[in-house]
Amino acid sequence: MRISRGLIVAILLIVTMAPLALRASEFQEPTAEELKMTSDAAAPGASAVYLYYEEIDNDPVHFRSIYARIKVLTDKGKDLATVELPYLRKEYRITDISGRTIHPDGTVARLTVRPEDLMTAKSGQLEIARKVFTLPSVTVGSILEYRYQIHYDDHHFSSPLWLIQGMYYVHKAHYVFIPFENFMPHASEMSGSRILTDAKGREVRSLVWWYHLPKGVSVVQGVNGYSVDVTDVPPDPDEEYMPPIQSMLYRVFFYYESAANAKEYWESAAKDWSKNVDKFAAGSRAIKVAVAKIVLPGDSDEVKAQKLYAAVQALDNTDYSRARSASEMKALKMKEAKSAADIWKEKSGSSNDIALLYLAMARAAGLKAFAVKVVDRNEALFDPSFMSTGQLDDTLVLVGIDGKGLLLDPGEKMCTFGQVSWTHSDAGGLRQGAKGPGFITTPGQDYSSNLLTRRGDVTLDAQGRMTSYFTFTMRGQMALRWRQKSLESSPDELKKAFEKWIQPMMPQGVEAHVDHFLGLDDSNVYLMAVVKAKGTLGTALPNRLLLPGQFFASRGNEPFVREEKRVAPVDMRYAEEISDDVVYHVPAGFTVEGAPKNVTEMWKGHAEYVVKTQSGGAQIKVDRLLARAFDLAKPDEYQTLRGFYQKAAVADKSMLVLSAAPAGKAN
């Protein structure tokens, strides 16, 4: 539900951005150097930099404050004059907003316009609001300063998440956390007269924290609480093909915990999760009856696993159709599903519900099966130091077949048996096991399981005009993508979307239209799209016809740009193999004068590019293979990666020369 996702973000922002002002009404006087500054050697090309950022979280008095000083260096940097502060209206109050703009000549313009309080979203009793203000008279060279306070309920205690690295360079930042009295540094155990309890009513026994900080910086435990002082924080990396970057940034997270440390937290959390899974997937008569109708006693384990997989995949997966609303459930006298049997009874459930139903059925069929819960790798990387099970998104099932574990993705609608969505591969999370739950990182995708093959015969006239049919044959992730798209689209809409995808692969002047699909609703077979392409392919000269040696665009046509120093890994999502097999039929009266050379480019262990050309009679056949065996490349591999694709791109542009007069043999 969109609104709840927004709420999570807002809550995090509040928790992160909310501190306490020690000198709420005071602003720092700028130095002469700060006023004169027109650029920042520490942040070349930056539109703005934070001169200072302060966040003080005083939990005993339920009060937080923020103070920011920003230097505007370019026109774009003026955007920072507008400040939006999201908050939960009933949980928090934002007060004491003050601000000023200091011009390069030292003159000051104070914030006098009252901040606006606007609604962002509201559902039931939950409302996300935002305070908005903008500082006056901002020019390039101005220093922007503002403070504000956040107050929260007297009975509520909250530990902060400090996101220390953001979009802008920070010269200096100061963070303080004054925790609940029992957890002040050096406090003796149970020094206070009160105790905290968590949402489950368990006593909070410790304050733990996780940090990723620049070298030499640490969380300091002092008489006034916990603090971090940091200088010269670079902006977060902004590069192409980055993995979800949040996990790599400088941050400090504090937690009030009933657990004493991360190890204890995860042991407890994994145990709870596993218990809940087992409860939901508990054996029941209904499940046993259902299983008995699907599998035969003599079926092998693999056949049982396949049959049950097909049965749950056939159910209504509400992540691809529509979940029933509360009012609809009430009208239908339905109750929220609390067990796998409920899901089977309704023949409908979310991806996670269906995965757990599969777990229950597999167990009922006598298979050894365990639940796995992983992060969605398109959204984030799993970080066990981050003590929250909320970072785990999706449920998979590990089934034992012939003594080997087979990872299945039954909740991923239209996913082929034996495969998982790329968002669940190379992904961290929790797993059940014979010896209890623990961590897991799922295997990466094999390139041979994700295939796209484009095939066709191109018949040309003397002017280079063509009309041909091509087949696009897909297996693995690409097939999954289009099968899932078909669930959410009408046939016409699907064709349009597919055409939008393939048109950039076509040579200029050639338009492609989908004729039909084959295997769209059967994830056990290859998916094929039959495409009609029409247009002018070649360049006609008086004596020659020139044609692109490679009919289809390849990855080489999307160049990786030069990076002086790559910071983040290169995330290509999943390994894959794309092969082309195109036969050109030479028009009457023409012969082949020049053809693409055979080429092999290797990036050992990572990727391979091969072009093979064969000519004979009135036709020439050009095959190309581009296989990529990795999904993530390390930053120090970027130059090699770029070089490989540049070589492939250069080879791709080779031409096929047809001569109107007899010519020498090609190649």
Add this chain to the structure above:
Amino acid sequence: MPERKGNGVLSRLAGVLALGLCTALPRTSYAKKMQPAPDWALSVAKTPTPDDAKNARAVLLSDGYVITVDTQHHAVERERWAVRILAPEGRGDAHCTVEYNEDAKLDYFRAWTFTTSGRQFQAMATDFKDVGVGGDPDMQFADRFRILNPPGADPGSVVACETERQLEPYLSSEVWQFQLPIPVVDESLELALPPGGHFAVSWSRHPPVEPVKLPNGHLRWEIRSMPALDLASTQAVPAWDALAARMSVKWANAAVDGVANQWREIGQWISELEAHRADPTPEIAAKAQALVAGAPDFYTRLNRITSYVQNNIRYFVVLKGIGGYRAHFAGDIFRNGYGDCKDKTTLLIAMLDAVGLHAYYLLVDTERGVIDPEAPSLYANHMIAAIDLPVGENDPRLMARVKTMGGKELLIFDPTDQETPVGLIRGDLQGAYGDFADGLQSQMIRMPVLAPDSARMTRKGSFLLGADGALSGDLGYTFTGEEAARLRLILKERSAKDVQQIWERSLGTMLPGLSLSGFQFHNPQGLDAPVNLELHLSVPDYGQQAGPLLLVRPRVLGTDARDVPGVMDGEARKYPIELSHPGIWTDSYDIKLPAGYSVDEIPGPVKLDLPFASYRSSVAVKGGVLHFNREYEVKQVEVPAAQATHFRKLEDAIMADEKGIVVLKKD
């Protein structure tokens, strides 16, 4: 804009600009208990889907409005509509949405779903959510949408919704948007006026329909079988709002007869609303006079003031209530240094006034064609200025001129546009209409289409080709007018690194294996000065070896071709083809050829002159140097649909020319 897709009647300014105070939630009634659907909904749900709508994602079966105006001219609007979902992607069309604010309160919002199985659901409170109207940090809205997530919304279901809201008390008009992205079976608008009340209507993109007088005295307009306006897969089209049929209905003082009188009435309303807002304060007068001190001519005086407003007044606004239409006072805008389009226009008028120049408000839309000269209404989203030109002022830089019916010569200028110098207007405004607010002299005017020379992009390169096919050399770009304005925006919004990477990626697709160096922009502060870019490039294997041949593309880089699917296929074109803006694009490349090669074949020249554009290209070899020159001139902002074949002819010629290859043969 979501409100344009979901709701029929709307006021664009109300939707885009004018919003209400953000305080308590409106007194909206929801269903607390399941109640049977009203007769109108039961009846409409039985409407069969017309044959010509069966391939649509959804069909609006009925949409009826009743606007009741009281003796104080306050109006209440009731809407009843019903959508049948026909395909999975049509679910979104059944998410009934209504916009409201403190001035336009929502009285009730009810909804029912009728499923194909005959079941009936009524939406309960949990099926609705409120979302603040989205903008960006510098454009905030107090307005809200209430959005239904209908129960039982599966293909085949009919969702019926019923709302009532107050209309803004300061407005006396509404726009009935009766063409939508989905087909509509039956639509109506009823107007109930107080005794003696009068009305006026105007129709855009639809022949006028006469109203029926009902026994209760209401006037009723009916429209049946309105086809969908779905532009999702049509490229190079005018804005959706510029093509969709709508009707504007006015009452009270806004209801005057005749198109010219209605535009005059709107202009008068604006003039009165903004009266004294643009009165210069002593501070404004002092600043304006200081700016123009010593200016040698009219252009310089004007340019100094327009530049000041463009560069020093930052865009920021929180839109609410009448503030959506009325500007702040010039003194406040000047002091705070920020404001929205009407604020910036107000300050400009004030500053010009202070130096003896006169300017006016001009109501326009940011998308050409949305304002229909034949359909006067407030359906517009932007305010700019029209500046009185002194008699005999003929500075050639002041190109955006227009003459009123009364003989006033005006210069059109948009102070919100920070990249376009005074004298020019950007392409979106060229050829578009606006309402010139000059009290009783108010009138509709058409903004000019500028001469091609108003915008230029010139590329000039000098290269050396090696016998191995490697190409290297220097390249220079010069941008003026709109081409420079667009580039300035990119340079402002993106970091230098980003800009270089954008360029590298773009050139790299044309020149695989490209290496760039010496990448340097020269972007002078004055908006009327050209922007220059210099770079050095080298490309391996630019020349393709094919036996004894070396194949060289004389057009080293850049494309003027526009592949507009459908048009290039020869399909009949229904809508004009957008050309963006007039301009002249020239390429001039010299390639020093390697020794030992002579020209075997060379592309012929191209020369094409059409009413809307011309193209000339030539290739020549002289003294071992290959010369490529071309000029592409666009004379209009759009091509009429009837001339689509001419457009295709032009694009075919450009594409063929761009594929041109010079064949070199080894001596």
